[in-house]
Amino acid sequence: MTQTRPWWESAVVYQIYPRSFKDSSGNGVGDLQGIIEKLDYLNDGTPNSLGIDAIWLSPFYESPMKDFGYDISDYRNVDPLFGDLATFDKLVAEAHKRNIKIIVDYVPNHTSDEHKWFTESKSSKDNPKRDWYIWRDAQADGSPPNNWGSIFGGSAWEWDDITQQYYFHQFVPGQPDLNWRNPEVREAMYDVLRFWMDHGVDGFRMDVVYMVWKHPEMLDQPLIPGAVGRGPNDLYGLQQQIYSQNYDGIHDIMKELRSTLDEYGDKVMIGEIWLPLLERMRYYGDGQNDEFHMPFNFDLIDDGTFQNPTSWQAKRFRTLIDQHDAAVPEYGWPNYVLGNHDVPRLASRIGGVHRARTAAMMLLTLRGTPTIYMGEEIGMVNGIIPPEKVQDPQGLVLGHEFTRDVCRTPMPWSDDKYAGFSTTEPWLPVNADYQTANVATEQNDAHSMLSLYKALINLRKQNATLLFGSYQSLDSANNTYCYLRQTDSESMLIVLNFNDEPTSINLPYSGDIILSTTLQRTDAIDQTVELDSNEGLIIKITG
Numbered sequence: 183m184t185q186t187r188p189w190w191e192s193a194v195v196y197q198i199y200p201r202s203f204k205d206s207s208g209n210g211v212g213d214l215q216g217i218i219e220k221l222d223y224l225n226d227g228t229p230n231s232l233g234i235d236a237i238w239l240s241p242f243y244e245s246p247m248k249d250f251g252y253d254i255s256d257y258r259n260v261d262p263l264f265g266d267l268a269t270f271d272k273l274v275a276e277a278h279k280r281n282i283k284i285i286v287d288y289v290p291n292h293t294s295d296e297h298k299w300f301t302e303s304k305s306s307k308d309n310p311k312r313d314w315y316i317w318r319d320a321q322a323d324g325s326p327p328n329n330w331g332s333i334f335g336g337s338a339w340e341w342d343d344i345t346q347q348y349y350f351h352q353f354v355p356g357q358p359d360l361n362w363r364n365p366e367v368r369e370a371m372y373d374v375l376r377f378w379m380d381h382g383v384d385g386f387r388m389d390v391v392y393m394v395w396k397h398p399e400m401l402d403q404p405l406i407p408g409a410v411g412r413g414p415n416d417l418y419g420l421q422q423q424i425y426s427q428n429y430d431g432i433h434d435i436m437k438e439l440r441s442t443l444d445e446y447g448d449k450v451m452i453g454e455i456w457l458p459l460l461e462r463m464r465y466y467g468d469g470q471n472d473e474f475h476m477p478f479n480f481d482l483i484d485d486g487t488f489q490n491p492t493s494w495q496a497k498r499f500r501t502l503i504d505q506h507d508a509a510v511p512e513y514g515w516p517n518y519v520l521g522n523h524d525v526p527r528l529a530s531r532i533g534g535v536h537r538a539r540t541a542a543m544m545l546l547t548l549r550g551t552p553t554i555y556m557g558e559e560i561g562m563v564n565g566i567i568p569p570e571k572v573q574d575p576q577g578l579v580l581g582h583e584f585t586r587d588v589c590r591t592p593m594p595w596s597d598d599k600y601a602g603f604s605t606t607e608p609w610l611p612v613n614a615d616y617q618t619a620n621v622a623t624e625q626n627d628a629h630s631m632l633s634l635y636k637a638l639i640n641l642r643k644q645n646a647t648l649l650f651g652s653y654q655s656l657d658s659a660n661n662t663y664c665y666l667r668q669t670d671s672e673s674m675l676i677v678l679n680f681n682d683e684p685t686s687i688n689l690p691y692s693g694d695i696i697l698s699t700t701l702q703r704t705d706a707i708d709q710t711v712e713l714d715s716n717e718g719l720i721i722k723i724t725g
């Protein structure tokens with residue numbers, strides 16, 4: 183059965199933010215060689231390693247780092263901070279030796295303002311690359327061409343004194359938006375995909391890809407009634423993004439991206455698409471599998487605040503997951519994400535590391551590909567970033583509480599100085615709890631979060647029911663979330679206690695406990711399930 187399915191359906195994906203994973207050069211910033219050195223930790227072919235199947239690498243391309251690599255000045259090169267192309271090729275080869283696929287980030291919406299396309303475009307109004315970006319005249323009073331706001335705060339338009347026009351940027355001014363309506367831009371960007379596929383990558387995670395196609399006249403965005411925004415600099419948060427995101431015609435572009443990947447076969451296309459469920463489902467393709475294999479599913483992250491422990495409720499998760507599972511078209515495949523480099527850490531968001539164990543069991547037992555953000559497997563919490571240490575442009579413009587630095591602190595490998603991440607002071611402070619929440623310490627603790635992740639991944643890998651069985655949630659009492667995963671030959675019952683205290687429920691099943699989030703229990707159950715606080719169980723049904 184598994185052979186006929188595409189590899190990503192049975193894969194566990196692990197996201198690496200290269201700046202923060204492992205510094206091999208001693209400059210306080212992670213790099214590609216550092217990742218190579220940790221590949222055995224990720225998968226050495228035995229259950230002693232984490233056992234992941236694919237790495238998604240956030241950008242490592244040449245960049246002035248105004249948005250830490252999401253501002254690319256050369257799509258076809260590695261930034262010297264991270265290494266060089268030869269090291270990248272070595273990373274691909276070493277990963278493949280360990281059966282780890284490499285998915286790279288692809289940033290189609292914008293380049294850096296230091297990309298040579300932009301410096302040419304900016305040089306004069308009649309430069310052949312002028313139309314590769316979005317340039318407009320000022321309004322009569324000199325103000326920007328429309329009311330659109332930048333996601334990082336302020337106007338989305340930047341004035342250029344030399345050519346006396348504004349250019350458009352949805353993120354920082356150092357990230358001018360490309361003009362995807364220009365066919366030359368599209369061809370150049372499809373060639374970027376081919377370049378990396380020629381270097382052996384197995385797929386792409388496509389950055390804010392639903393934003394590349396804008397209204398041709400860029401009409402003013404309507405305002406959201408009653409919106410208060412994210413502080414005094416926020417325009418974006420006050421507006422409905424109807425002309426800049428998910429705009430009519432976007433799906434034709436998505437199909438072109440997909441057919442470029444299909445030239446090579448077997449490459450996965452994952453989309454960063456923050457849209458409501460039904461709109462997002464359209465990115466699987468319209469009636470057929472011709473767009474994304476996996477439009478990232480952020481439903482379990484985005485409760486509108488990104489940090490709301492009271493949303494840790496069984497019913498809420500059941501509803502979101504039932505809806506997603508039912509909405510994915512039959513030619514598509516579900517996926518689940520609980521954290522990434524843009525949102526507060528899972529454990530901090532949901533109210534504690536104790537709850538994150540339950541979340542881990544949920545993520546790794548659902549029908550759909552899980553993506554784990556580095557550090558979740560050791561229960562990392564938000565780092566503490568004093569205001570003067572904020573690096574992230576979003577935190578700098580919108581305010582300290584919006585900084586994404588909190589989830590980008592260095593991966594703690596040991597209780598050594600600088601958490602074994604670097605031999606020098608890292609670019610962001612290591613977490614305060616690194617002496618206990620680190621890989622080496624957790625490797626030696628049979629009941630640690632890391633041991634739980636290993637057990638869950640290992641079980642998932644070997645169990646066709648957990649990988650491909652149907653999903654059916656059950657009615658259950660007392661703030662628990664229960665579901666069946668079933669094939670013709672096997673039924674697994676997953677029971678998750680969302681309470682911070684012990685809970686008992688009745689279910690019409692008996693069976694053997696295969697795994698508990700406590701890693702301390704393998705008894706049998708018969709109709710009644712006694713759960714410890716925040717405990718999750720995987721039960722093989724026997725009757």
Ligand code: NOJ
Pocket residue numbers: 249252253289353389390454523524
């Ligand atoms: C989404 C990325 O995940 C985020 O980190 C980045 O700042 C923006 N896109 C702009 O590229």
